[in-house]
Amino acid sequence: MIDTPGGRGVRRLAIGLAVLSCLSFFTTAWIFSAVSREQEIVSQIVKHLPESDSEVASELKGELVLQRGLLLLLVIDFVAAGVALVFVVRAYLSSEQSLEDVKVLSSDILASMDAGVITTDPDGVLTSINPRGQMLIGLPHSEHPPHDSAIGHNISEIGHEHASLEEIFEESRRFEHPIRDRDYRITRDGHTQTLRAGCTRLHNRAGDEIGFVLQVRDVTQKALIEERLRRMERYMGLGSLAAGLQHEIKNPLAALALHIQLLCERLAQETDDTEINESLNILNTEVKRIGDVLDGFRNYASINDIGRSPVDVGELISKLVRLLRPHAEKQNVTLKMSAPEQTLELIQADSARLEQVFLNLALNAIAAMPNGGTLQFLISGEDGGIRIDVIDTGRGIPAEIQSKIFDPYFTTRSDGTGMGLALCDKIIRQHNGNLDFETSPQGTTFTVQLR
Missing domain, CATH: 3.30.450.20 (PAS domain)
Structure with a gap:
């Protein structure tokens, strides 16, 4: 309850005036009764007075008339006090209503x-x-x-x-x-x-x-937008750097790979030393790995626009499920696909790059279920676009690395380059879509939204 000193003052004034009005009323009634009684007594006395005392009786009646005038004045004062009380009460009620309106308005503001x-x-x-x-x-x-x-x-x-x-x-x-x-x-x-x-x-x-x-x-949505902006900043301006690395490293690397291959062929004819052959194989593998890293970085940093053509996302996912089924069965993973009965509209997209995204998400999900589980593709229409949920029943993503999984070169797997999810995120953004995820110890869901 909100109360103010002004409101309490109005209440006290109203109560005081009410008490004074009541006292005035009772005093007026008492005086009126006393004067009426005195008039009756004087009338009875006058009837029995001799004519010699008539002058005294007239003076007494004059005093009673004066008392009546005073009584009339008292009545007028009482009426005036009553009128003032009415105005004070009205002002009090008005202030109470105004106070209540302010309280209701403040409550409405807070509620809104x-x-x-x-x-x-x-x-x-x-x-x-x-x-x-x-x-x-x-x-x-x-x-x-x-x-x-x-x-x-x-x-x-x-x-x-x-x-x-x-x-x-x-x-x-x-x-x-x-x-x-x-x-x-x-x-x-x-x-x-x-x-x-x-x-x-x-x-x-x-x-x-x-x-x-x-x-x-x-600020959930705002935080998601801020996170997406941070992801975009990670590769802004990397196009020229990628071109420079491609020129300065890729070309010498290709020459190195060629000479390693020639050296392997030469030594294969002249020696059967197992240790030398093993060292050459390691060189070959690592050179190829460096090349893959450079290609991944180039693809991630590239600012070239994608090619677009009508794509049936449902058919693309269905084809991917058939491709992944043998690999999933080896890992004891059950593949499921759920799509609406009505045919979804075609979207303008690069089918090869979208397939690359869903393949990468699926392989990551299978890798997160080493003891088997279920991988589900859930396709639905959403606000004039298409939503694809890739849901696994793996162990989830630890909280300490959730903010890093879209970072380039971040990986928890010994055989990964750390460019998979970073590249997926970039490809989806090139399609003016969103890639987000939710995770728990019971599994992870990656959500792709395309328009």
């Missing part, structure tokens, strides 16, 4: 905000929370926030996923400065959300500190 607003006292005990805040921290929505189960509890009791809120609160209280834009992640219904929180001190009109205000916003 896209950010969660949480207030606490100086000790961190929750004093209020708007509906958006209840939703973001996972509380059941209540039409009457003061009765919400979180009100009256300390901020440390909200939940372990929101421990960052307590840290922000404690830092703001300890160092006496506002905290802004602290991101933390929670998992809800199997999906990861990014929340951005801040904390400032709460003051009343007198400037006294009465608590803290925490703001919480859902």
